Amino acid sequence: MSAIILFAHGARDPEWARPLQRLRAAILSSVPDADVRLAFLEFMTPTLAEALDAVAASGAGHVDVIPVFLAQGGHVKRDVPLILQAARERHPVLRINLHEALGETQQVIDAMACCVLDATLPLPPLGAA
Amino acid sequence: MSAIILFAHGARDPEWARPLQRLRAAILSSVPDADVRLAFLEFMTPTLAEALDAVAASGAGHVDVIPVFLAQGGHVKRDVPLILQAARERHPVLRINLHEALGETQQVIDAMACCVLDATLPLPPLGAA
Numbered sequence: 001m002s003a004i005i006l007f008a009h010g011a012r013d014p015e016w017a018r019p020l021q022r023l024r025a026a027i028l029s030s031v032p033d034a035d036v037r038l039a040f041l042e043f044m045t046p047t048l049a050e051a052l053d054a055v056a057a058s059g060a061g062h063v064d065v066i067p068v069f070l071a072q073g074g075h076v077k078r079d080v081p082l083i084l085q086a087a088r089e090r091h092p093v094l095r096i097n098l099h100e101a102l103g104e105t106q107q108v109i110d111a112m113a114c115c116v117l118d119a120t121l122p123l124p125p126l127g128a129a
Numbered sequence: 130m131s132a133i134i135l136f137a138h139g140a141r142d143p144e145w146a147r148p149l150q151r152l153r154a155a156i157l158s159s160v161p162d163a164d165v166r167l168a169f170l171e172f173m174t175p176t177l178a179e180a181l182d183a184v185a186a187s188g189a190g191h192v193d194v195i196p197v198f199l200a201q202g203g204h205v206k207r208d209v210p211l212i213l214q215a216a217r218e219r220h221p222v223l224r225i226n227l228h229e230a231l232g233e234t235q236q237v238i239d240a241m242a243c244c245v246l247d248a249t250l251p252l253p254p255l256g257a258a
Contacts (some may be wrong), residue, residue: 112237115237
């Protein structure tokens with residue numbers, strides 16, 4: 001058994017989590033029986049540590065931690081390894097695989113570029129080839 | 130003449146801006162003569178106000194402001210409208226068009242879901258159909 005944790009920063013505004021919930025739904029639409037959980041650095045719960053404890057308690061042997069961040073800043077570089085190290089000590093049997101921040105992947109950057117072009121390019125004049 | 134401002138949070142780590150620079154490059158690869166600028170809320174320069182002043186000084190009549198945020202949190206909901214309002218008062222001729230946060234667009238959410246699935250799904254066994 002394995003699980004996926006979508007780990008994001010969190011914010012005071014509850015609506016901030018909505019795109020994360022939509023991302024979880026998009027994953028589940030392809031793999032309906034996947035165990036996909038959200039976790040947050042601050043302001044929202046569960047924390048990453050709590051989510052890892054819950055995954056371990058579920059009996060999963062493997063978890064993929066996906067940082068849903070635009071870039072590998074201090075949070076992903078410094079905070080996350082410390083949280084994972086502590087979780088590995090609490091749950092030595094659980095294999096924890098930390099992935100690249102989603103915003104650093106070329107596929108996501110290309111999709112963002114397409115959105116910008118779609119939203120900003122003037123429409124060609126009517127009758128243009 | 131029009132311009133695009135990719136507006137992001139900013140961070141202390143200079144490497145944080147790298148995906149933004151890659152996003153700018155991806156846009157320019159489709160529209161090489163576009164005027165695409167980065168701007169930041171904090172920690173990095175130029176600020177959004179500075180970028181808007183520079184766009185106005187360039188003689189552009191229109192600017193699209195694209196929030197490169199995962200979600201419409203307090204920064205996008207509260208801070209950005211105030212910055213834009215002040216810029217509109219300084220530059221009444223410049224038309225400023227604020228767009229949805231990129232992370233809220235379905236195209237970007239779908240790309241993120243694909244990345245998660247690519248990175249986490251077990252490979253099918255050799256010889257599987």
